[in-house]
Amino acid sequence: MNHHYITLKDFNLFLTKLVNQKIVYGPVARKNKFVFDLISSPEQLRLDYDVTILPPKKIFFPPKQHLLHFDGESYKDCLDPKEQIIMGVHNYDIKAIDQLDFLFKEKNPDDHYLLNRRKTTIIGSNIQTIAARSFWGSAGAGVEPKGHDGFLTKLKDGFVFETRTKKAENLVKFAKFIKAKKTQVEQAAQINTAVKKKCPAKLAYSSAEIAIKTRLAFKNNELWERLSKDCFSCGSCNTTCATCYCFDVQDSWNLDQKSGFRTRYWDSCMTVEFAKTSLGGGAVHNFRALRRERFRHRVMRKLVYLNDKLGGPACVGCGRCATACTADIADPVNIVKEIMEA
Amino acid sequence: MTQKPKVAFFDFSSCEGCQIELTNFGDADFLELLNHIDIVEFREAMSEKTDDIDIACIEGSFTRESEKDRLIAIRNRAKIVIAYGACAHTAGINALKNHTTDFKKAVYGQDADQPHLNSNDKALPISHVIKVDYFAPGCPMSKYEFLNIVSHLLHGKEPVIPTYPVCVECKRNETICRYDVGDHCMGQVAMAGCGAPCPSQGIPCEACRGFCEQANLTALENTLINKAGFSASRAKDKLRMFTNALLPDTSNP
Ligand code: SF4
Ligand code: SF4
Ligand code: SF4
Ligand code: SF4
Ligand code: SF4
Numbered sequence: 189m190n191h192h193y194i195t196l197k198d199f200n201l202f203l204t205k206l207v208n209q210k211i212v213y214g215p216v217a218r219k220n221k222f223v224f225d226l227i228s229s230p231e232q233l234r235l236d237y238d239v240t241i242l243p244p245k246k247i248f249f250p251p252k253q254h255l256l257h258f259d260g261e262s263y264k265d266c267l268d269p270k271e272q273i274i275m276g277v278h279n280y281d282i283k284a285i286d287q288l289d290f291l292f293k294e295k296n297p298d299d300h301y302l303l304n305r306r307k308t309t310i311i312g313s314n315i316q317t318i319a320a321r322s323f324w325g326s327a328g329a330g331v332e333p334k335g336h337d338g339f340l341t342k343l344k345d346g347f348v349f350e351t352r353t354k355k356a357e358n359l360v361k362f363a364k365f366i367k368a369k370k371t372q373v374e375q376a377a378q379i380n381t382a383v384k385k386k387c388p389a390k391l392a393y394s395s396a397e398i399a400i401k402t403r404l405a406f407k408n409n410e411l412w413e414r415l416s417k418d419c420f421s422c423g424s425c426n427t428t429c430a431t432c433y434c435f436d437v438q439d440s441w442n443l444d445q446k447s448g449f450r451t452r453y454w455d456s457c458m459t460v461e462f463a464k465t466s467l468g469g470g471a472v473h474n475f476r477a478l479r480r481e482r483f484r485h486r487v488m489r490k491l492v493y494l495n496d497k498l499g500g501p502a503c504v505g506c507g508r509c510a511t512a513c514t515a516d517i518a519d520p521v522n523i524v525k526e527i528m529e530a
Numbered sequence: 531m532t533q534k535p536k537v538a539f540f541d542f543s544s545c546e547g548c549q550i551e552l553t554n555f556g557d558a559d560f561l562e563l564l565n566h567i568d569i570v571e572f573r574e575a576m577s578e579k580t581d582d583i584d585i586a587c588i589e590g591s592f593t594r595e596s597e598k599d600r601l602i603a604i605r606n607r608a609k610i611v612i613a614y615g616a617c618a619h620t621a622g623i624n625a626l627k628n629h630t631t632d633f634k635k636a637v638y639g640q641d642a643d644q645p646h647l648n649s650n651d652k653a654l655p656i657s658h659v660i661k662v663d664y665f666a667p668g669c670p671m672s673k674y675e676f677l678n679i680v681s682h683l684l685h686g687k688e689p690v691i692p693t694y695p696v697c698v699e700c701k702r703n704e705t706i707c708r709y710d711v712g713d714h715c716m717g718q719v720a721m722a723g724c725g726a727p728c729p730s731q732g733i734p735c736e737a738c739r740g741f742c743e744q745a746n747l748t749a750l751e752n753t754l755i756n757k758a759g760f761s762a763s764r765a766k767d768k769l770r771m772f773t774n775a776l777l778p779d780t781s782n783p
Contacts, residue, residue, distance in 0.1 A: 218706065220706070220707055220710065220711065221710065223704050223732075241701075241704050241706065242701070242704045246704075246730075247762065251701075251702035251703075251704075252702060271766055324725075328649070389754075394724065417745065417749070418695070418746065418748075418749040418752060418753070419742075419749065420695060420718035420719065420746050420749055420750070421694070421695070421742075421744055421746070422694070422695040422697035422717075422718045423695070423698045424696060424697050424698075424701050424702070425693040425703035427697075427698060427702060428701055438587070438690055441681050441682070441685060443559055443565075443677065443681055443687065444562070445566055445681065445684055453702065454702060456694070456698060459694035459695075459698065460693060460694065460743040460744050461692070461693050461694060462695065463744065479744070479746075511710075512701065512707065514707065514709050514715070514718055514753050515718075515749050515752070515753055515756060516757075520619050522639075
């Protein structure tokens with residue numbers, strides 16, 4: 189839509205007004221890490237963050253979400269969408285959210301996701317600090333970020349604010365935005381292009397090359413065995429992933445023995461129990477009982493299976509899995525290297 | 531169940547801390563539970579005995595020969611047996627003696643030879659002696675999980691206890707990983723269900739709930755050495771805290 193400009197000083201006033209009137213989330217510091225959290229005053233917002241522990245999807249698709257409440261006779265859904273703004277979403281997370289939007293809409297539209305999502309305004313921001321294990325510069329390089337409402341790029345004395353939807357355009361009235369100059373818009377574009385080359389880690393092959401070779405490696409048991417030897421099946425590479433969307437649903441009863449909740453939790457295909465299925469009569473079959481099968485499955489999901497549907501790989505290169513894996517075997521950059529050289 | 535199920539509590543070698551966790555009366559949840567069950571035996575609270583029990587809840591490990599007959603007698607009277615707390619589930623810290631031979635001397639010094647201090651060489655989970663239907667793990671067990679198990683049983687439903695590692699819940703909490711602050715942790719091999727309270731309070735998981743399914747103990751040793759800077763022997767010993775009786779070198783009676 190439009191390109192606006194705001195000075196650093198006015199940006200602070202803008203934030204103050206915004207957080208007083210709206211529910212605003214953004215990256216904040218937590219010890220030596222960052223997390224998306226509620227912002228109650230402007231200095232909390234750390235647009236200079238590198239990456240957060242969990243991706244911003246947690247705000248509209250929380251790790252634990254009540255789906256419905258029942259009382260023995262009837263049930264009521266727990267939909268309660270709230271108008272909210274997420275500030276400071278990096279491009280890799282914008283791409284990831286765009287994928288989730290698609291996946292939760294296709295086939296059986298998921299209202300517990302979609303209603304929250306529709307009420308959420310997403311304002312991206314340029315990457316000022318680069319996380320050590322990130323490789324978004326080369327992951328799905330041909331895919332442009334979309335689906336967000338606005339985008340902030342920090343120049344020396346202020347921000348260029350690109351509004352892409354009405355939701356974002358409505359925010360402009362909160363402060364002294366002026367029309368951005370052509371040079372400022374160009375400068376912003378240049379900053380966002382240049383940063384892509386600055387990731388310390390890089391995939392040395394195109395998404396298509398990786399997908400082909402990875403699929404061909406499916407039966408290379410020795411490779412998967414070697415890569416997964418130290419795997420804990422702990423799922424941290426899924427539970428921190430920007431694009432994972434699997435969930436588990438459980439019912440729990442209150443002690444009145446009548447009422448309770450149906451709740452969903454983020455799930456993880458790396459855990460042993462994920463692929464356990466009932467054969468009836470108490471019999472159980474696990475169709476990915478081996479560590480190497482689960483490890484391979486995640487890799488296939490991130491690099492191969494979803495590519496056609498999503499128009500690019502399901503890995504956006506945030507590097508969260510690489511950081512979260514205590515055995516340090518989850519980094520797609522290393523995995524891809526091993527596969528391509530196998 | 532038409533009649534209120536009869537529930538009994540028994541204790542073996544333990545600190546009885548899990549009972550205390552339960553007898554935390556004044557807790558609305560526990561009082562609510564009492565509307566749905568009949569407690570027929572409770573060492574801490576009552577004395578009458580009954581012959582048939584719907585649910586027997588057993589605390590403590592098997593560490594004396596004489597406990598065998600008592601356990602078998604309870605099993606024979608009970609429709610369902612729940613082992614609650616780490617001592618009953620994994621033998622807990624009682625099993626810290628399992629890989630040593632001088633434990634009596636180390637603990638009791640010159641009194642070590644007194645006959646009433648005699649116990650087996652190894653403390654073992656009660657499941658070594660009797661069939662256990664459900665486990666409420668942890669040191670102490672979580673009373674909410676215990677209530678959840680009983681609540682499911684009252685519905686004729688299978689209680690759902692996760693078999694995946696503590697890391698899953700730790701990440702859902704968005705806790706900073708102990709390894710990211712130069713510490714160590716065993717959450718990668720510990721069974722979830724507790725909600726990962728220890729890392730969220732800034733202390734490592736000690737695997738008090740026992741091991742998750744397919745726990746990768748070799749990888750844990752490697753990680754403790756490579757990431758937390760442990761010596762090889764400390765890495766091996768680390769696992770003995772709550773799970774000594776489950777380790778390959780100490781699990782055989
Ligand atoms: S696979 Fe890893 S790097 Fe890729 S999107 Fe998921 S967490 Fe990020
Ligand atoms: S990688 Fe696994 S957990 Fe993540 S979305 Fe795919 S199947 Fe689900
Ligand atoms: S690859 Fe790493 S993070 Fe993923 S399940 Fe295995 S040990 Fe956990
Ligand atoms: S702190 Fe412990 S439980 Fe939490 S993610 Fe790290 S290793 Fe796992
Ligand atoms: S986090 Fe680990 S030590 Fe703490 S309660 Fe859970 S299993 Fe036990």
